Amino acid sequence: MAQKPSSLRRTVKAFHRRAREFKMIVKGLISTDHPVQAQIIPMRRCNLACAYCNEYDDVSKAVPKEEMFRRIDHLAGLGTTIIVISGGEPLLHPDLDEIIGRIRSHGIIAGMITNGYLLVPERIERLNRAGLEHLQISIDNVTPDETSKKSLKVLDKKLQMLAEYAEFHVNINSVIGGGIQTPEDAVVIGRRARELGFTSTVGIIHNHVGQLKPLAPREQAVYQQMKAMNRSSYSRLNKFQENIAMGKPNNWRCRSGSRYLYICEDGLVHYCSQQRGIPGVPLLEYTVDDIRREFLMEKHCAPNCTISCAHQTSYMDYWRAPQHKLPSLKKARPELFVQIAQPAGGLELVSKIGLYQGTDLEVAEKCSTGVKTCQAPASAVPLRD
Ligand code: SF4
Numbered sequence: 001m002a003q004k005p006s007s008l009r010r011t012v013k014a015f016h017r018r019a020r021e022f023k024m025i026v027k028g029l030i031s032t033d034h035p036v037q038a039q040i041i042p043m044r045r046c047n048l049a050c051a052y053c054n055e056y057d058d059v060s061k062a063v064p065k066e067e068m069f070r071r072i073d074h075l076a077g078l079g080t081t082i083i084v085i086s087g088g089e090p091l092l093h094p095d096l097d098e099i100i101g102r103i104r105s106h107g108i109i110a111g112m113i114t115n116g117y118l119l120v121p122e123r124i125e126r127l128n129r130a131g132l133e134h135l136q137i138s139i140d141n142v143t144p145d146e147t148s149k150k151s152l153k154v155l156d157k158k159l160q161m162l163a164e165y166a167e168f169h170v171n172i173n174s175v176i177g178g179g180i181q182t183p184e185d186a187v188v189i190g191r192r193a194r195e196l197g198f199t200s201t202v203g204i205i206h207n208h209v210g211q212l213k214p215l216a217p218r219e220q221a222v223y224q225q226m227k228a229m230n231r232s233s234y235s236r237l238n239k240f241q242e243n244i245a246m247g248k249p250n251n252w253r254c255r256s257g258s259r260y261l262y263i264c265e266d267g268l269v270h271y272c273s274q275q276r277g278i279p280g281v282p283l284l285e286y287t288v289d290d291i292r293r294e295f296l297m298e299k300h301c302a303p304n305c306t307i308s309c310a311h312q313t314s315y316m317d318y319w320r321a322p323q324h325k326l327p328s329l330k331k332a333r334p335e336l337f338v339q340i341a342q343p344a345g346g347l348e349l350v351s352k353i354g355l356y357q358g359t360d361l362e363v364a365e366k367c368s369t370g371v372k373t374c375q376a377p378a379s380a381v382p383l384r385d
């Protein structure tokens with residue numbers, strides 16, 4: 001039978017968590033050569049099928065734990081400070097507790113995003129023991145409909161269990177946009193989250209490539225209500241969310257591929273869940289040169305981006321290091337690129353992105369490590385200017 005943690009234990013845990021988060025911020029401010037947050041996918045399969053989601057399937061197998069350990073160890077070697085386990089549905093992975101334990105064994109903050117369906121007191125207790133520190137559940141509506149089954153009606157019992165048994169921080173994210181039929185539900189969900197002692201945030205659903213889809217006036221009104229309800233969370237979300245809600249582009253520097261990494265189930269690094277394929281480089285070959293190059297690389301999709309975890313992670317560096325388009329970055333920092341021989345003669349600077357996209361993996365791997373010895377594969381796609 002699961003044990004309820006005492007309030008003293010919870011207070012001590014919360015204090016410890018905040019101290020570690022403070023350390024993470026200091027480390028991030030001192031150096032830009034490490035990822036602040038990486039999202040990893042141990043399993044693409046999900047037990048639900050939300051209509052707006054492009055991040056799941058219903059067939060794929062769990063990534064073996066040894067492979068997940070290798071990826072976590074590499075992220076630790078790069079100096080990553082937070083790893084968030086996402087999916088698909090991570091609770092379907094048979095070795096989830098060991099994966100969380102491996103993250104914590106490196107002193108990295110461990111978080112998870114789940115739909116919450118599989119939570120029971122014993123499972124929550126196991127997550128406590130494994131060392132989970134942050135958990136987020138997205139709830140889309142008050143009663144289930146054809147767009148989403150992540151409803152308060154179904155999940156309220158799970159939230160009560162979390163309120164009783166969890167030693168980790170819980171955030172409830174409600175979403176608006178993207179076909180959610182009753183945007184006003186977000187306010188009910190936010191209130192319930194606060195009643196149970198959790199934090200609450202609101203997410204704005206993006207289109208199929210993570211870009212802005214302006215909110216209707218009714219949805220904008222809900223956003224303003226949520227903002228008034230929980231000022232402390234919204235000050236964290238700052239101007240980004242505000243502009244997105246109003247349908248306005250943001251002027252910011254996306255540090256994806258550098259401070260924020262998205263690692264898919266195949267172990268490839270992508271900018272984010274909505275820009276999969278770029279860079280598309282195997283994590284185990286990702287180096288500090290890649291981190292430095294991507295830190296300075298301007299992202300064409302930034303103005304209309306709605307990926308709030310990338311916003312939050314990049315915010316730390318908003319005041320420094322302006323970004324460049326590809327040609328000027330090549331000129332300014334040639335050491336961050338790979339030099340390869342062209343079939344027509346001469347040498348060219350390319351990034352691993354150009355090498356890996358649409359390229360035979362073996363050829364790309366050879367090129368990315370060799371200097372002058374490798375022919376540029378005919379299929380290599382240069383980075384967008
Ligand atoms: S629960 Fe999450 S991963 Fe699963 S289909 Fe819904 S949004 Fe996608």
Ligand code: SF4
Nearest residue numbers: 254272301302305310
């Ligand atoms: S701006 Fe960054 S986080 Fe947003 S869609 Fe583009 S690469 Fe992804």
